[in-house]
Amino acid sequence: MALTRRRLLNASASLGALALPGLRHARAQDAEIRSPGLSTFGELQQPADFKHFAYVNPGAPKGGTLTVQIKNTSGNQNFETFDTFNIYVFKGDGAAGVEATFDSLMAGSADEPNALYGLVAQAVRISADKLTYRFELRPQARFHDGTRITAKDVAFSLNALKTKGHPIYRSILADMIGAEAEGDDVARVNFAPTRSRDLHLIVAGMPIFSAKYYANRDFEASSLEPPLGSGPYKVSRFEQGRFVEYERVKDYWAADLPVNVGVNNFDRVRWEYYRERQIAFEDFKSGKLNYHEEYTARFWATQYGFPAVADGRVKREELPSGSSTGTQGWHFNLRRPQFKDARIREAINYCFDFEWTNKNIMYSAYNRLTSYFDNSDMKAVGKPGAEELALLEPFRGQLSNDVFEDPWLPPVSDGSGSDRTLLRKADELLRAAGCKRDGNQLKLPDGKPFTIEFLDSSTVLQPHTEPFIANLKRLGIDAKIRSVDTVQYKRRFDNFDFDMTSFAMGGSTTPGIELKNSYSSQAASTPGSRNIAGISNPAIDALLDRIARADNRADLTIACRALDRVLRAGRYWVPMWYSGKARIAYWDVFSRPAQTPKFGTGAPATWWWDADKAKHIGMQG
Numbered sequence: 001m002a003l004t005r006r007r008l009l010n011a012s013a014s015l016g017a018l019a020l021p022g023l024r025h026a027r028a029q030d031a032e033i034r035s036p037g038l039s040t041f042g043e044l045q046q047p048a049d050f051k052h053f054a055y056v057n058p059g060a061p062k063g064g065t066l067t068v069q070i071k072n073t074s075g076n077q078n079f080e081t082f083d084t085f086n087i088y089v090f091k092g093d094g095a096a097g098v099e100a101t102f103d104s105l106m107a108g109s110a111d112e113p114n115a116l117y118g119l120v121a122q123a124v125r126i127s128a129d130k131l132t133y134r135f136e137l138r139p140q141a142r143f144h145d146g147t148r149i150t151a152k153d154v155a156f157s158l159n160a161l162k163t164k165g166h167p168i169y170r171s172i173l174a175d176m177i178g179a180e181a182e183g184d185d186v187a188r189v190n191f192a193p194t195r196s197r198d199l200h201l202i203v204a205g206m207p208i209f210s211a212k213y214y215a216n217r218d219f220e221a222s223s224l225e226p227p228l229g230s231g232p233y234k235v236s237r238f239e240q241g242r243f244v245e246y247e248r249v250k251d252y253w254a255a256d257l258p259v260n261v262g263v264n265n266f267d268r269v270r271w272e273y274y275r276e277r278q279i280a281f282e283d284f285k286s287g288k289l290n291y292h293e294e295y296t297a298r299f300w301a302t303q304y305g306f307p308a309v310a311d312g313r314v315k316r317e318e319l320p321s322g323s324s325t326g327t328q329g330w331h332f333n334l335r336r337p338q339f340k341d342a343r344i345r346e347a348i349n350y351c352f353d354f355e356w357t358n359k360n361i362m363y364s365a366y367n368r369l370t371s372y373f374d375n376s377d378m379k380a381v382g383k384p385g386a387e388e389l390a391l392l393e394p395f396r397g398q399l400s401n402d403v404f405e406d407p408w409l410p411p412v413s414d415g416s417g418s419d420r421t422l423l424r425k426a427d428e429l430l431r432a433a434g435c436k437r438d439g440n441q442l443k444l445p446d447g448k449p450f451t452i453e454f455l456d457s458s459t460v461l462q463p464h465t466e467p468f469i470a471n472l473k474r475l476g477i478d479a480k481i482r483s484v485d486t487v488q489y490k491r492r493f494d495n496f497d498f499d500m501t502s503f504a505m506g507g508s509t510t511p512g513i514e515l516k517n518s519y520s521s522q523a524a525s526t527p528g529s530r531n532i533a534g535i536s537n538p539a540i541d542a543l544l545d546r547i548a549r550a551d552n553r554a555d556l557t558i559a560c561r562a563l564d565r566v567l568r569a570g571r572y573w574v575p576m577w578y579s580g581k582a583r584i585a586y587w588d589v590f591s592r593p594a595q596t597p598k599f600g601t602g603a604p605a606t607w608w609w610d611a612d613k614a615k616h617i618g619m620q621g
Contacts, residue, residue, distance in 0.1 A: 056262025064609020064621030092222030101229030110597030324507030442476030
């Protein structure tokens with residue numbers, strides 16, 4: 001899974017003349033605004049003296065063990081193995097759960113997707129031009145060894161991530177000029193005039209490392225030495241590539257802060273690694289895993305008839321996810337010659353029969369993705385209005401005419417699995433692009449055979465991909481699935497060494513600078529970025545910049561709609577599907593708050609171990 005801004009959070013004016021720096025600095029300080037939190041638009045929902053978020057139980061007991069399988073990744077993490085606890089750099093396969101060992105300057109609220117409240121920082125002072133932020137640190141903030149978290153540690157962390165971190169962090173922090181310590185208790189962060197709208201939120205959500213710890217260690221190195229952190233958990237046990245277990249820090253310095261009340265309730269959190277999906281599911285059925293989120297509709301419909309479900313020891317629920325719809329699809333690698341022509345990419349779209357796949361493989365559980373901002377008002381609909389045209393017209397000569405018409409939609413089939421009408425359209429597009437048939441083989445305009453390799457490290461999507469491939473073969477395209485081990489897959493993925501591959505990215509209610517990592521020209525040539533399609537388009541770059549700097553919701557929405565049109569016109573992917581619900585199954589050993597957050601399920605972050613329930617079903621924590 002990509003590094004979304006939600007993970008980062010849960011993880012305009014010119015500078016002017018520099019003739020009188022001392023006077024300018026004094027005036028900037030005089031105009032500073034002091035705040036206990038940060039937000040994107042408007043005011044913070046919570047008052048300065050709030051006690052806890054509304055979606056937690058402030059009296060939740062501590063105890064028990066949450067045991068899960070890694071289902072989402074960020075940075076250098078890998079679904080099937082790990083060889084380092086440093087997840088913030090490019091090298092290695094990072095361990096699951098490391099994020100919980102580090103604190104950040106501020107922490108997010110699941111009721112406000114774009115707001116942060118004080119954690120290590122008790123307040124922030126913001127200059128009038130919003131180019132300097134001074135974070136006031138709490139004197140009680142401590143690393144796990146008892147040493148104080150100082151402004152020097154904050155400055156070291158931000159500067160290290162900007163210059164040595166994973167390419168995702170380097171890209172996002174590009175307009176952070178730097179961070180400095182003003183004594184022990186104030187960390188000053190300076191931004192470039194070109195800064196994005198939400199860069200201050202991203203900086204405040206970054207992990208804080210110990211400068212002293214890294215004084216004699218290489219920040220970029222892979223290491224199985226658990227790093228010195230300050231968060232609610234620390235590494236207790238692990239076996240490389242098999243499991244990693246974290247224990248709750250009993251004397252955690254920030255346990256009673258409002259942002260932490262009612263969360264971090266488990267004494268232990270254990271992440272198990274599996275190379276085979278079925279083995280993982282058998283471990284859930286036996287109770288070795290006690291919480292499981294199911295992403296495959298056919299498994300949800302067919303695999304939950306085991307005794308523990310029947311007798312009520314295992315519960316199943318479908319919960320509204322509350323989060324924005326992300327993107328998921330088979331992405332073309334435009335760095336490959338066979339995908340240079342948009343007509344060829346559109347032809348391949350005609351070969352995927354979503355209607356048949358949804359009914360016969362996914363139990364009609366999904367909706368078709370048609371947009372990069374589906375299920376939101378940022379989705380482009382109809383012809384562009386005047387405000388969108390104002391953003392698009394400067395690039396009219398560089399853009400497809402489709403951009404200025406109704407936005408492109410993936411085809412709707414007759415549900416047969418091999419819609420002849422659609423396949424004829426695909427054949428016409430391929431011929432128009434210069435492809436020719438040689439017997440049963442389709443050849444590219446340069447005379448080479450048309451081949452496609454779908455790269456994957458799992459067989460989960462094989463039932464969906466095989467009918468897709470069958471239709472491609474009907475057109476003479478030599479298509480096949482190539483399944484490789486996770487280490488090889490990650491290496492090839494990071495270096496864009498594939499024809500097509502499937503990928504999912506989380507959505508956001510307030511998209512920002514993180515989109516540059518997925519769609520910008522710079523990211524297209526940066527190994528490890530999430531621009532896996534290799535999209536490089538000056539119009540897209542301009543729209544990404546507009547989105548990153550939009551200072552109100554209306555401008556942001558218009559810019560996202562314009563971007564949606566351009567991306568959809570490019571036929572850069574074969575879009576898959578979305579649900580809007582989270583399918584969870586769990587052993588009946590948990591309790592939860594009565595209220596769920598507005599932007600999420602709250603599961604299992606706000607849950608707690610219920611000793612009475614566990615005793616009733618004979619499960620120990």
